[in-house]
Amino acid sequence: MPLDGQVLSRDIWIEIATFLTYGDLLSVRSCSTWLNKVITSDEVWRPICEQRWLKNDYKVFANYRKRAETNGFKCLFDFFKYRNHIDETIVKTLRKLGQGDDDIRHYWDSFRSLMDYGDLIMPLLTENSRNGYTGTHGAHGPHNESFEFTFLANQLLTAMQHGLVFDLINCCSGDATTLEWVHYAEETVFLPFSALDLSFNLLLPHRSSCFNEVNDALHQSFKNWSEFKSLPSTLKVDRVMKHLFQVLTNRRNPQWDSLSRFYLDDFFLLRVYAGEARGHPLVLLAIIQAFASFYGIEAILCEEFLIVRDEKVRSGQTYITVSQAGRPRIFTQKGLIESMCRIFPSRQAVLNTVIPRLCQPLKTKSLLTKLFDEWYPYCKKSYWKALPGRRCDLLSKAMPHSLTPASPAVYEYAQAYWKINQLPPHPSFRAVGKARFASYILEQFPHDYPLLQSLKFISDSQLPKVPKDIKVKLFSTKYLITEGSIEDTGKFAIDSRNEQQSYIVIATKNSENGNTYYMLLDFLGEIIVSLKEDFRLADKTTSDAIWHKMRQYLNFSDLGLFFTRYDQTKCRLVPSNSYAEYLKA
Incomplete structure (x- = not known):
């Protein structure tokens, strides 16, 4: 007997819909014309679309998109079908690539076609990064995805992030752009530069949440918003900075305040927003500039100051600086001159040389030169190196949102690209x-x-x-793995000298002097080589506990390059077919 949907009210059906899967909704929709209208209404699909695609802003990746998004959707149900089809296509393609059945040319064509989706692919890839090697990914709802799927999704996301940095560097190749002063450095320079951070997408929501938190605090302070709008620009910025730095301080781990130097993390904008870094003064000035722009205040970023245009002051502008300790301060022109005179003995030199130089608007190329040349001594180390012990429990406390340290190696990779782009225009020199x-x-x-x-x-x-096989290339050149025993591969090893340190056995090697070595993967995805006799293999119960602890930190690692899944019966990781064949060859 056909279901008479009208026995229940429309509101009740909309509430029921929140507990149904995509397939269930389609089944209910087919029951009657009336139910079809209810199930295809925006009230049903808005929360679904917002949860999966609309709640975060990924327009920073929009330049990749070569597939135009269909405009003029009649309803959110049509939008859902369109985006859901894209997600299913992505999942299907990644599964096929993970199986490794295609020839290398088709492999790259498929990989490149996924990049063409641009920002449309980001929600799914971000979900994959967040879930890591748990097997709970898919276009809609959990699926038992292989670790190869997670690995390839991470590689796709990382490649697109690196592309943002390369585009940023390329923008300084032409003379016209080089001469322009940087506009909105927070969005145009520091945001794409932060794409060098593996956890870029995971931290991206903290940027908008910081804006919202500061905006809410301002509206709480000014019940009558017209009072805020009527303030002079300098006072507006002062009120904004008060709430901004309060928000950043509340989010930040207090242990970073005691550091005596800057690290790579301090130049990653999103780590500053998330409270996982204190931020370099110039990064903080760029953030202030972004907030000032949001409230219609003109501010110009210079090497040491942020100049705020203010018609209400005699000189027409005021100056903001941020100390090495991260404390902002506002100067009038008179106050700035007096402050400089305490540092430089000649007042004339301050007026004619020092202030004009410091107050020159910062050019895009000059800022990138700082990031890739001048600040290299800071960027070659991360906060992780400043932590004592460097255990996984310390990482979860210090970096609770990313669970991943910043990588100086990736920074140096981008730095190499920058250096090549800055080579003299000699054809042979550049070609090499x-x-x-x-x-x-x-x-x-x-x-x-x-x-x-x-x-x-x-x-x-x-x-x-x-190369014909990308995985074999990675085994041999990136990780320098040669053929060897597969017996212990995938088991968990405990350091006999430090019982708190656990590893995953990647390979076993016998040396010419008779010693046996383990190649081990730590909880950060880094490989070490050590004598086998210094480790003991964990039993099943211990192995299961180690895996459930380690996997939350391995989200961005190459674990899926070596293994395909975790065997809950044997309590060990199962080597992928390609890796098993490589070791046995």
């Missing part, structure tokens, strides 16, 4: 540098290979030959 860099990409970041073509970095004739 580009060819070597292209070879380096294939060895260390092979899934960035499509960027070489899309960025026109090097001519097709000069591109290095792509």
Whole structure:
């Protein structure tokens, strides 16, 4: 007997719909014309669409998109079908690539086609990063995805993030852009630069939440919003900074305040918003500029100051500086001169040389030169190196949102690209540098290979030959793994000298002197080599506990390059077919 949906009211059906799966909703929809109208209404699909696609802003990746989003959706149900189809296509393609059945040319064509979705692919990839190697990913609802799927999704996301940084560097190749002063450095420079951070997408929501939190605090302070709007620009900025730095302080781990130097983390904008870094003074000035712009205040970023245009003061502008300790301060022109005179003995030199130099608007190329050249001594180390012990429990307390340290190695990768772009315009000189860099990409970041073509970095004739099997290339060149025993691969090893340190056995090697070595993967995804006799293999119960503890930190690791799943019966990781064959060869 057909279901008479009208026995229940429309509001009740909408409430019921929140507990149904996509397939269930389609089944209910087919029961009657009346139910079809209810189930396809925006009230049903708005929370679903917001949860999966609309709650976060990924427009920073929009430049990748070569597939135009269909406009003029009649309803959110049509929008859902469109975006859901994209997600299912992505999942299907990644599954196929993970199986490794295609030839290498089709592999790259498929990988590049996924990049063409641009920001449309980001929600699914971000969900994958958040879930890590748990097997709970898919277009809609949990699926038992292989670790290869997670690995490839991470490689796709990382390649797109690196593309943002390469685009940022490329914008300084032309003379016209080089001469422009940087506009909205927070969004145009520091945000794409932060894409070097593996946890970029996970931390992206903290940027908008910080804006919302400060905005809410301002509205609480000014019940009558017109009072705030009527304030002079300097007072507006002062009120904004008060709430902004209160929010940042509340979010920040207090242990970072005691650091005596800056680290790579301090230049990653999103880590500052998330409270996982205190921020370099220039990064904080760029954030103040972004908030000032949000409230219609004109502010110009300089090397040491943020100049605020203010018609209500005699000089027409005021100056904001941030100390090394992260404390902001506002100066009038008179106060700035007096402050400089306490540092420099000649007042004339302050007026004619010092202040004009410090108050020059910062150019885009100058800022990138600071990031990749001047600040390199800071950027070659991360906060993680400043932590004593460096255990996983310390990481979860210090970096609770990313659970991943900033990577100086990835920074140096982008720095190499920057250096090549700054080489003298000598054809032979540049060709050698580009060819070597292209070879380096294939060895260390092979899934960035499509960027070489899309960025026109090097001519097709000069591109290095792509290996037939990318995974084998990574085994041999990135990790320097040779053939060996597979018996202990995937088991968990405990350091006999430190029982709190646990590892995953990647390979076992016998040396010519008779010693046996383990290649081990730690909880950060880094590989170490150590004598087998210094470790003991964990039993099943201990192995299960180690796995459930380690996997939350391995989200961005190459674990899926070596293993396909976790065997809950044997309490060990199962090597992927390609890795097992490689070790046995």
